[in-house]
Amino acid sequence: MCGIVGYVGTRQVTPILIDALKRLEYRGYDSAGLAILTDKVISVCKTEGKIADLETKLPDMKGTCGIGHTRWATQGAPTTVNAHPHVSGNIAVVHNGIIENYQELYDWLKAEGYEFVSETDTEVLAHLAHKYYKGDLVRAVIEGLKKVKGSYAAAYLCSDSKTVVAARKESPLVAGAGKGENFIASDVTALLKNTRDVVYMQDFEIVQLTGEGMQFFDFDGNPVKKKTETIEWNIEAAEKSGYPHFMLKEIHEQVTSIHDTLLGRISELSGEVILGEVTLSIDEIKDLERIVIIACGTSYNAGLLGRYLFESLAGIHTDVEISSEFRYANPVLSGSTLVIAISQSGETADTIAATREAKTYGCHTLAITNVVGTTLSREVENIVYTRAGPEIGVAATKTFTSQLIALYLLSIYFARKRKKMDVDRSKRLLVSMKQLPGMIQQILNNKEFIQKQAKRFSNARDYFFLGRSLNFPIALEGALKLKEISYIHAEGYAAGELKHGPLALISKETPVVALATRSSTYDKMVNNIKEVKARSAQVIAIACADDNEIDKYVDVVIKVPIADELLYPVLTSVVVQLLAYSSADALGCPIDKPRNLAKSVTVE
Template sequence: QPVQREPTRILWDPIMAEKGGYRHFMLKEIYEQPRAVTDTMRGRIVPESGNVVLPDVNLDPAAVRGIRRIVLLACGTSYHAALVGRSMLERLAGIPCEVDLGSEFRYRDAVVGPDTLVVALSQSGETADTLGAVKAARAKGTPLLAITNVVGSALSREATGVLYTHAGPEIGVASSKTFTATMTACYLLALYLGRQRGALTAEEGRKRIQELLEIPRLMEATLELDAPVAELARQLFHFQNFLYLGRGIHYPIALEGALKLKELSYIHAEGYAAGEMKHGPIALIDEAMPVVALTPRDHTYERMLGNIEEVRARDGKVIAVAHAGDREIAAKADHVIAVPPAVDLLSPILMVIPLQLLAYHMAVRRGCDVDQPRNLAKSVTVE
């Protein structure tokens, strides 16, 4: 008698193994962020002395003391990391900083010279506009530091010094772990310059390093928001427009949150400095435009509460990303995403995680290709 067997379809493939059990590379990489931040600081901090060791930046003490200005160049998500980095560098190193889009800097006659440190940020190290900006700066005799994730990339070869992020390979087109690793690298650079220039004492350096060492643990705790954020996405995925608001060092996180939503779910989203809401975007707010408000307990807190009240007065739906235990926010917002408190300069590393998760789950709900969104490339190598 012939043997009858039901065919079994094997759904496993090698790509699934690389995803480590996660549904998408993007989600896997979001969860890898605590490790990426740990690896970026590994071997570079000396907690006992409050020092940061960055030999590959190739800046001798005299060169560090001679820096009068820093210009950060980047595109896309790296530009948002550079905006966060500006606050870190100015606060910890006491050096005036500017941030410029690579695509804009290269086409104007920017004033830079030997006493300007240009810091170019690029996940891939191959971004055409950033490389073009770097070459324009180098032609004026400017020392150049690259912050990148790829060893041997074009940017690392063009630069006079390099600071690698050690985030590991990132497969998802939309950046996640390289963003938080780049912010960590900016913080290390700020501590390094601050200690070298005497802007930070040894005691202050030790304190700042201890605060940084706490961040991976707090990131792990923040990732526990995955399930509630997925439920929030279920309630929001049908909306077609979003406004993201932030102030101070969290304004770039509003920009990044809006960018992630656009990239992954193809929903129109704008990131705005919350103080600028009344200068235009407030005209758009109604019940059909949810507002994501970054509301940590820092010096901008009261002003952010005012923004939330303005949104509520116009029937807007408020999703607040706030510190855990904040009852005042809970009473005012329609939804609260509660993240662990952290010092203000490092808070963006935590605050961006629920925004990444929200964009991811919204995209999944809408049936989008999370790992390879339409019309996008991991490395933008054309102008």
């Protein structure tokens, strides 16, 4: 996620773009920049840091046409040189998305004589538009984008004319219509101060903005008729895209964040996973004797699922350690050990310290993180970015499921390199993973039913979450989410441990969430459900859509779409997130800012 804005009109453009970018800063805040057209010259100002940092550096840039950007880095560190806009000759561009065939385009454009100054994939868009520009910016953008594979929302400025051209594929883009002025932005948030009349763009559509109006085209250059809609939201609601809380918005964004984490990393045809920033050689992967995952909180729960995946798919013994404990444990590590550090922010103090400790033993290191250029990303040799975009709510949702996806990708990658998984199995699993966003949308379409059940049990003092095998980490995560934001005491357990103590706490006042999707332990899970029902507990089962037996044993069934057995944890994660959110909402809790908690723990 990055924030894009553009304006053409009669007013001075700089304050308009700055104000719009501030309203999009939730989409990215590691660097920012503007490109302004002044007397047929494009002036650019950009810097690392937030919009406020850009404001302090802005010269007196006069003009009534321009584009702006606030960045969430996905390729290239968050530096001034990597900040947008990027310029090629008489053309500037800002971009949100991922160019999958960047390297191929980079090599070709270099051979054509173009020089690259940044580490970003966006720079190829500027050079492509410049290469094809023959006086018609719309045509140049079309011809350039026809060579691009990946996702993009991009806005272009050319010194030859007072116009902004923008295009979309798989990244949001909305145009705004004013009187004698027109706008483009990643989100209506940026537009509402100036207009409520908007046009939502679809994939493979292009818009040309002038002071007189907006024209829309398809990728063949044919005009497209678009409908203007009037937005009724206020500014506060718009920042949350109409959702009452950022957490609910971010739960819904998992449809996109999982898609983006997969984008360009899987080949269904070859059954291969492509992880360009994992530099371990095939021999080093084959020689791995052990993986140690270090993490805290929600990331630790993701790591527990990773253990199942690395052991069952890649055949590598895996341990999971809490970062703060690992630091003082005198670990047994060697050159045949891979330490995987998981941190959403990349700045978690204990995880960074634990990673530094691990490096002293000469082992390999890899990070899974959501933020480019952080301390953790600089400490390790290998990295997998989750591409979830900024997460405002303190309780992690989309970053957690994106971490799970990164772990699936890594485990399949290692399994293929170690010849522990054949091509057919890999293809089937990758195809199923690509279907996850649609399956999550099906769960979200059922959120009213989940809300109803959460409200029904919201006055409970205690909750239990039970899972087995792959679903045990999700039981822990469900309990963590519930207590984080609703303040209801909740515990997650491996269901087989019921008889070893927890059963003593079960009563009719205790709701039990049983994760009972199809697996080799399904029958065992049903027996555990019967055990808690015998103690009068009320049971909410999360089960597969084709499971017609589970209804006999429980009070409530929440169904998830049928998927590969390995992938059910992603789907059950979304359900427990909705349960936690809806419980907190029913109790009137401050969901986005729960008491005593912070988004990123950067101190011990």
